[in-house]
Amino acid sequence: MKASPSGDERAAGVSERAYRSLLRAYPRELRDEYGDEMALCFRDLCREELEDRGGLGLAALWARTLTELLYTALKERRSVLAGNTYRSVFGIALATAFLLLIPLLAAPAWTLGDFVTAGALIFGTGLAYVLVAGKGGNIAYRFAGGVALAAAFLLVWINLAVGIIGEPDEGANLMYIGVLAVGIAGVFVARFRPQEMARALMATAFAQALVAVIALIFGLGSGSPPGVLGILILNGFFVSLFVASALLFRHAGREHTPAGAGQEG
């Protein structure tokens, strides 16, 4: 599926212009110094792919390049803006915008409401991670926070998308709000102290398991996908994540208490 040479040149030119506009994701310093050369290189890569594999090659190049651009732009910005919370928020907003490009390109059926909800969820999770990581804990502490937040993110996302107990509009799914409430309340009580965070996450895992038990006892959602086995597997998955997070917090607490965690105010 190869276009004519003039068509290839036009496609390479359009791709170069699109890539130039995306270069704004990089810090100005890098962009000013190397932006022109980066765009030239990308144009050469486009020509090479179009010549070798046609439109499919160009699509594959774009997929690789967008992923690389997101990663390297965040890396470059992190090195420039390290340690500044305001700048971290900017980075999260940027990452959120980039992640939303995926459904924008791949899922045209998404409504404005879907984008707003997804954006708020991704941005909120990112901010929460910055808050946890900002407590200055060790790697285990940060990893524990990341696992817990990833679990909470997936729990909300799956519920909104397809539902865990039956369909998304099945009332029983509202029980998962209780699971998140247990986790959030636990974090407030723990005031980010690792041992207490471990207990909070264990309580969250228990709440998650309790929801599954209630659903199975009362036969909630058993007549529609994902079915009883699906409910068990999905809840088991989330229980595992919360327990893993709790164990990591416990491990982190054995090493040392993160600076600022547990302080009044």
Place this chain on the structure above:
Amino acid sequence: MGGEEVGGERTSDPGDLIPLTSAALNVLLALADGERHGYGIMLEVKERTGGRVRLGPGTLYGAIKRLKEGGVIEECGRRSGTEGDDERRRYYRLTGFGGEVLAAEVERLDGLVRAARRKGAFPMPKPEGA
């Protein structure tokens, strides 16, 4: 500084800059036998690794920026008049210090490979004619 690419304050000890990242090492290897522009570096890396390593523009120029700041590579101007070449392209080459950094990194990797061979974790090279 090792493992974080190269950048920030300059150092005069090549050992301070190793281990290099994969991107930085590939850029230095591409420049080991002559000066190249960015796309030339990309092509050299792709050909040398059989397509297993493909440096994207963001990775490449992030590495170039840090290597240049660290005094490991330097610009050697632009070319004009070459057919198919773009006058806007900048060419890069290793500095003397960059050659020392590359040699130190290769020596480090060689030591690792020899240690792996001694422990049987790596196949011994087959004798000629075997």
